[in-house]
Amino acid sequence: MAITTEPVTINLGPQHPSTHGVFRLRVTFDGEEVVDVEPVFGYLHRGTEKLAESRSYVQIVTLTDRLDYTASMSNNLAYVRAVEKLAGIEVPERAMYLRVITAELQRIASHLMATGFLLNDLGAFATPLMYCFRERERILDMFEMLCGARITLSYMRPGGVFQDAPAEFWPALDTFLVETPGYLDDLENLITGNEIVLARTRGVGILGDELAIATSVTGPMLRASGVQWDLRKADPYEVYDRLEFDIPIGVAGDTFDRYLVRILEMRESLKIIEQCVDQIPRGPIKPDLPFNLRPPEGDAYAAVEGPKGELGFYLVSDRGIAPYRCKIRAPSFINLTPLKEMVVGWKVGDLIVIFGSVDVVLGEVDR
């Protein structure tokens, strides 16, 4: 006799340890297996795009900090680049190098957090997470030297950066560059070859390259699917065309590849920073600009390769001191499009891990 069972619908979230914030997944399970999943957004919606319409161009920098609050530098960079494109502002060279250094530091910090929380989702009792946080702490300390803040940085300004790096920043950066590869090796020794990690992540939650492109996925997730696409190479901004680095890609597009691509990217970021430290010229860090910018009428879209993917700002100006429209292309948000295709058919535990490997930050998803 066959036992008839009914699917069960469970709300994962908005308060749940593994939703990385306030996010809700309405999941239908057949026993342990996921039959259907529907993401429910909006618990952290603060109306950033609307708020931006009543802030001056410089003030909006502080709003961008609060989008992906694990990667404020990248948000700043994407926004100020959009403003510069809109207003046609030239950026001094030293400022561009400082921006690249800080953006890459931020990428390392963000990837460390992603890796740590992925392992937490896998059930490792916080140990890898704390290792990652220890390294992230050093980056935050350096950010504190640069601008006094650790999370909500607002370091960049349209046209340049807020201030030049203080003297103590450079030795700290040097030690960081020397020591971090060793720490990454430690982390990989703990995670990469671990039988349980392999059993839980390899072949799980596969996202094929065609589906990834069709669903507008970007960032490490896209590259894990084998698509070698990185805006730093494809459409170099700032000084990336003067730097040498590789774009690591994955083999199968599974959870393990998404993890490994992030680890490899951190190593590439270290290379980038090293070259920047060698190349950075002396000079001004900010041009003289009026306090309230009034860019000419028109629109501009500028994007950077953020830690989560292509982070773009689409600004429309009507010659006012505030943008007429400020649209944020949020990678975390758009990367959730293929979530259903990735998780259906997998088990409860896999659902959590696959979601963790997408690496979303709810501040950016809901904006």
Add this chain to the structure above:
Amino acid sequence: MDLPEWLAFGMAGFTLAFIVINAMIMSTALYTWFERRALGRFQVRLGPNRWGPFGLLQPLADIIKLITKEDTIPDEADRPAFTVAPVVLLLPMLLVVAVVPFGEDSFLGRLNVGILFIVGVTSISTIAIFVGGWASGNKYAMLGAMRGVAMLISYEVPMALAIAGVLLLVGPALPADAEGFAGISSLALSKIVESQVLPFLLVSPLAFLVFVAAASAEMSRTPFDQIEAESELGSGYHTEYSGIKFAVFQLAEFMAPIVTSIIIVTLFLGGTRGFSPVPEQIWFILKVFVVIFLLLWVRATWPRLRIDQIMAFAWKGLFGLAILNLFVVATEIEFLRTSDGTLSTGSLWLMAAINWPVTLVSVVVLARLLGHGRMDRPEPSPSPLANMYAEAE
């Protein structure tokens, strides 16, 4: 003063129960402190360090906090079952300790079927977990409870088989005689300890490995913590519990590693055996401590397996290993035992010499069969769907 027999028995029983319960609760409280400090060290942080020297009074603060919190019972809950579940979970932990010998003559109940008692009594925790999860009327709790039942029942099989392998090594039972000596069966824990001239860890490492793996599943800790699975199910079967009931669940959960270590030490590490002048009790505590630390180490390092992988590991992996162990040990004993059925120390060493290679080979073969192999990752080739160096015509 003459007490009626029932009263004397009652008082003695009460006193002993009082001692066991308090000793276990106090050591569990201390253990929570130790576990949190040790985890802190593993995780490059400090752990509780504020109240009392080295934060030693932290458990007390935790207890006060948990007891004074509001004790909520959900409307959907089945109240009697909801209330009784934590107590049922705590019960087997305390009962197990009662029969474990802490020294040659120091034990609370000398049970002739000690190990059978332990195997039987620890199964109660399965019921407690299911009752707790089901009575909560919560889907997370239900999922955790269902996983718990499936997993705990599965892992009892290899565990019992591993214990059977140990029992083969224990000498024959001492028969009862006419002078009122009840005899000692080879199931008695004191008898098991006595037979470990050579610790059974050395003689039968395969049984040890199977038992440790199965026991860590039984107490539901990483890599087998499916019942709670914090990142998946919130808190598993005790999601809805708060206040004192939650405290009792936590107490039982933290007592589990202590009890498991006690059983492991008794079965495999020679229990109270050691050498003078250090007293037996100290040896026992030291060994328990070492085992606890190893279990903690595993917990701090590994991620969690998925539920189907855990079940596969029990039935495809541990079950086979336990059967193999039983078979090998039984064959060896058949050839090596003396005429009165005992094994000499020399034969034990010989068995160790055979069993270690058997263990290593079987574990490696099993890992090849079930495992993923390290990082046989092919060189990635870029998808043809993107070319970021394309120079547009």
Add this chain to the structure above:
Amino acid sequence: MTRALDAGEVARRINEVRAGAVVVSNDTDVWVKLDALVEVANFLKDTPDLDFAFLTAVTAVDYIEYFELVYQLLSMRRNHSIVVKMRVFGREAPVVPSLVDLWPGADLQEREIWDLMGIKFDKHPNLKRILLWEGFPGHPLRKDYLG
């Protein structure tokens, strides 16, 4: 370097396929007609030397007299991009065709536009409010929305 395609050239080719589909074009952007959007999108996606398989972003801007939808398209194989824009007149119940069939990546973004800007997408499989709750009064990104 991602090359922004010459929009005038692209507009000419679109007009060859469907005469009168393009309203106007400048260096980088092509404005298309509302009723020709699906056809133009199909053409842009399926023509081998255009190959716009990747929809970077969709957004809408409220210019009060009309809404403007902005489609940022990218070809990863050829590394070039184009911006397609479309004007929708009428504030009461603007409806535009959904492009989810062509680019599934538009799914969440079109829901967001419906939620915040109040533009309906015809044939969208799951057009519900996304960031705000069902029953929220108004669409906050419109210029006439008074919170």
